[in-house]
Amino acid sequence: MATAEQVKALLESHAEGDDERFYAVAMQVAAYEARQGHGRIAQDLRAKIDSALAKGAARDSRPVPVAQPRGDLASLLSASYPKARLSDVILDEKTKGRLKRVVSEQRQHEKLRVHALRPRNRLLLVGPPGSGKTLTASALAGELSLPLFTILLDGLITKFMGETSAKLRLVFESIASTRGVYLFDEFDAIGGKRSSANDVGEIRRVLNSFLQFLEQEDSRSIVVAATNHPELLDPALFRRFDDVLEYTLPTLETAEAVFKAKLALFDTSPVDWDVVLRRAHGLSQAEITLACEDAAKESILRDQEQLTTEVLLSALDERHSARRS
Structure with missing residues (x-):
């Protein structure tokens, strides 16, 4: 019989529409039954999983319209x-709630438009690298x-006068004509302060064009x-966005949530979480x-059924070393 953690993971992945994780957990349940000596049950489970995966692959093979620039x-x-x-x-509840509000307003945009209200659709995300800004988009x-x-x-950015603004106009024309999520990453490259000592006329024109568009x-x-550098942005930008969301390095609680989410398919009972965190x-x-x-x-490569504190600490040390190098 599946463990409580496996049942929980199955329900969570089904509720979130995460088919890949759902079938991965189901295969783990089949492997667990096989280890318990329930060969017939394990075989039936694997057969049903294979059949479901085959049907899913057939659906995915159908042509899907793709908007390509x-x-x-x-x-x-x-x-x-x-x-x-x-x-x-994995974000704090306040930030997650603000993002859910954006999704809710977008899904019910017609209801808002009837009352002459515009759903939120301009977001500025600020925070250190790797904090989840790109994943949010x-x-x-x-x-x-x-x-x-x-x-x-x-x-987008060229050295020729007026060319960058012209290209920026093309981007905003696409925003108007093709619905999607448009991500301006490393935004300080075009949104830098107009009073900067390193400022040049062309960059001022680009920022002015962006503000206008x-x-x-x-x-x-x-x-x-x-x-990653909100301090470099021109102050005029902040009031042009519907929401400014600040991302930070994980707190202990957020870090623990990341570990538990990413390692949900593994037995982590031997892990000393205080040390790892x-x-x-x-x-x-x-x-x-x-x-x-x-x-x-x-x-997996060591054929270990349990994840240990030592393995996690070694992996974390490698990431700290990579950051210092």
């Missing part, structure tokens, strides 16, 4: 179709079944700007996630 936009936008959900982003796209368009800064923007798309201090959510993946792979 063409012409001049091909060098300005990169399109993807994320499967991430807000449940995949992917999760918003996944929640709303929209494409994620990432603005390619190397194609954003002010006029009234589409059903979502514009997400993300930066102290060692994880100072790492970002992305770095903790990578450490979890490293520890999981190490346990």
Whole structure:
């Protein structure tokens, strides 16, 4: 019989629509039954899982319309179709609640429009690298079944006067015509303070153009700007966004939630979480996630059924070393 943790993981993955995790847990249940000597049950479970996976693959093989940038936009936008959900982003409850509100307003946009109200669709995400800003943009796209368009800064910013603003206009025309989540990552590259000592006339014009385009923007798309350096942004930008969300390095509680979510398929009963969480201090959510993946792979390759404190500490030490180098 499946363990309580496995049943919990099955229910959570089903509720979140995470088919990959659901079938991974189901295969773990089958393996558990086999180890208990219940060969017939394990065989039946594997057969049902294989059948379900085959049906899913057949559905996925059907042609799906994909919005791909063409012409001049091909060098300005990169399109993807994320499967991430807000449940995949480990954040404090306040930030998670504000993101859920964005999704709710987008899903009920017609109800708001009838009352001459505009759903939130301009978000500024600020915080250190690896804190979940890019994943948030992917999760918003996944929640709303929209494409994620990432603005390619190397194609957008040029040294020729007026050309960057012209390309920025093309991007905002796409925002108006093709609904999606549009991510301006490393946003300080175009949103820097106009009074900066290193400022040049062209960058001032680009920022002014962005402010004008954003002010006029009234589409059903979502514009997400993300930066690791909010102190570099021009003050005029902040009031142009519907929400400014601040991301931080994980607290002990958030770090523990990341560990438990990423290692849900493993037996972590031997782990001394107090020691592990102290060692994880100072790492970002992305770095903790990578450490979890490293520890999981190490346990699998060693044919260990349980994840140990030592394996996790070794993986975390590698991430600390990588940060210092």
